[in-house]
Structure formats: C-alpha cells, structure tokens
Amino acid sequence: MWGLNAFMIEAAPKLENLRLFTAEARKLAAETGVPAERLGGIELAVEEVFVNICQHAGEAASVRLECVSENNGGISIVISDDGVPFNPLECPDPELDVPLEEREVGGLGIFLVKNTMDGVRYERRDGRNVLTLTVAPKNGSAKSAGHPVSGDGG
Numbered sequence: 001m002w003g004l005n006a007f008m009i010e011a012a013p014k015l016e017n018l019r020l021f022t023a024e025a026r027k028l029a030a031e032t033g034v035p036a037e038r039l040g041g042i043e044l045a046v047e048e049v050f051v052n053i054c055q056h057a058g059e060a061a062s063v064r065l066e067c068v069s070e071n072n073g074g075i076s077i078v079i080s081d082d083g084v085p086f087n088p089l090e091c092p093d094p095e096l097d098v099p100l101e102e103r104e105v106g107g108l109g110i111f112l113v114k115n116t117m118d119g120v121r122y123e124r125r126d127g128r129n130v131l132t133l134t135v136a137p138k139n140g141s142a143k144s145a146g147h148p149v150s151g152d153g154g
Contacts, residue, residue, distance in 0.1 A: 005028075005031075005032070005068065005069040006028075006066075006067065006068040006069065007024060007028065007066070007067055008064065008065065008066045008067075009021060009024055009064070009065045010062050010063070010064045010065075011062065011063060012061065012062060012063070013050075013053050013054045013057055013060045013061075013062070013063045013081060013083070014054060015051070015054055017050075017063070018047060018050055018051065018054075021046055021047075021050050021063070021065050021079075022043045022046050022047050022050070024065065024067065025042055025043065025046045025065065025067055025077055026039050026042060026043045026046075028067045028069060028075060029042050029067075029075055029135065031069075032069040032073065032074075032075050033073060034075060034135055038135060041116035041117075042077070042116075042117075042133075042135060044112065044113075044116060045077075045112070045113045045116050045117055045133055046065070046077060046079065046133075048109040048110070048112060048113050049079045049088075049113060049131055049133075050063060050065075050079065051109075052088065052109060052110070053079070053081045053083065053129075056083075056086065057081050057083025057084060057086070057129070058083045058084040059083065059084075060081045060082050060083030060084075061082055062081065062082055063079065063080070063081045064078075064079070064080045064081070064128075065077070065078070065079055066078040066079075066080075070137070072137045073137030074118070074134060074135050074136050074137040075134070075135045076132060076133070076134050076135075077132070077133040077134075077135070078130060078131070078132045078133075079130075079131050079133070080125075080128040080129060080130040080131070081128060081129050082127055082128050082129075083129060085124050085129060086129055087122045087124075087129075088110045088113075088122065088131065089110070089114070089120065089121075089122045091110055093111050093114075094108050094111055113133065117133045117134060117135060118134050118135055118136040119132075119133070119134035119136075120132070120133055120134075121134075
C-alpha cells in the first residue's frame with residue numbers, strides 16, 4: 001500500500017483474493033469522497049474485471065490493483081494482469097433487446113463495467129493487460145451514456 005490517497009495490491013488471480021481487491025477499491029473511493037451511491041458500482045466493476053482475469057487470463061501469475069485519488073476529486077483504478085493479451089473493450093455489447101434465451105453468452109460483465117464507470121481504457125504495456133477505470137469527481141459531470149471508452153487493441 002502507498003498511503004491514504006493511493007495504494008497498490010498484487011496477488012495471484014484466485015477468487016479467494018477477490019474480497020481484498022473490492023474492499024480496498026471501495027475504501028479508497030469512500031475516503032476520497034466519492035458519493036455513497038457510486039460505491040457499489042465501483043465494487044461491481046472491480047469484481048467483474050478480477051473474476052474475468054481469474055477465469056480467462058490463461059497462465060497469469062499476478063493481478064495488480066492500483067488506485068489513486070486524483071487532485072480533481074476523482075479516482076483512477078488500474079487493474080492489470082500478466083495473462084494472454086486481451087482487450088475486453090473489443091467485445092461487442094450484448095444485445096439487450098433480444099430475449100435472454102436467444103442472446104449470446106458473455107459480454108454482459110464488461111458492458112456493466114463500461115456503463116458504471118465514467119471512463120474505461122485498455123492498453124497492453126510491458127507484457128501486461130492494463131485496464132484503467134475512472135470515476136469523475138463528485139462535483140464533475142454525472143455518469144452518462146456517453147462515457148469515454150478506448151483501447152489500443154494490441
């Protein structure tokens with residue numbers, strides 16, 4: 001851990017480590033002053049990304065969570081793993097207007113992440129998949145459907 005306004009955790013991609021990751025992200029968000037109604041969404045986003053890494057990152061040896069409170073009152077949550085290259089932002093959004101029994105399996109989790117966070121960015125850096133989630137400051141613009149999402153694809 002780095003201090004009151006930033007920390008880093010690294011652990012094996014095992015579901016038994018999930019609670020540590022979600023609790024620490026939620027704690028920093030609360031300490032930073034993120035509105036209480038946003039805390040559950042932050043916890044959900046971290047959980048979804050962590051579980052996907054545990055289930056799909058192949059031979060990943062570690063998952064790293066870095067959280068930083070920004071000077072503007074927002075927070076950045078960076079989740080990275082050393083698994084196989086994968087940009088979740090390239091996955092198509094689920095077809096919500098199609099009946100559940102007719103939908104393709106998968107994709108709902110990252111869709112929820114993209115629609116819960118104010119920004120989501122992917123990059124492959126130094127042999128790691130790096131997903132950055134941002135939460136705008138409480139006095140900033142409210143979450144909208146026009147959230148910035150980007151990824152370098154490779």
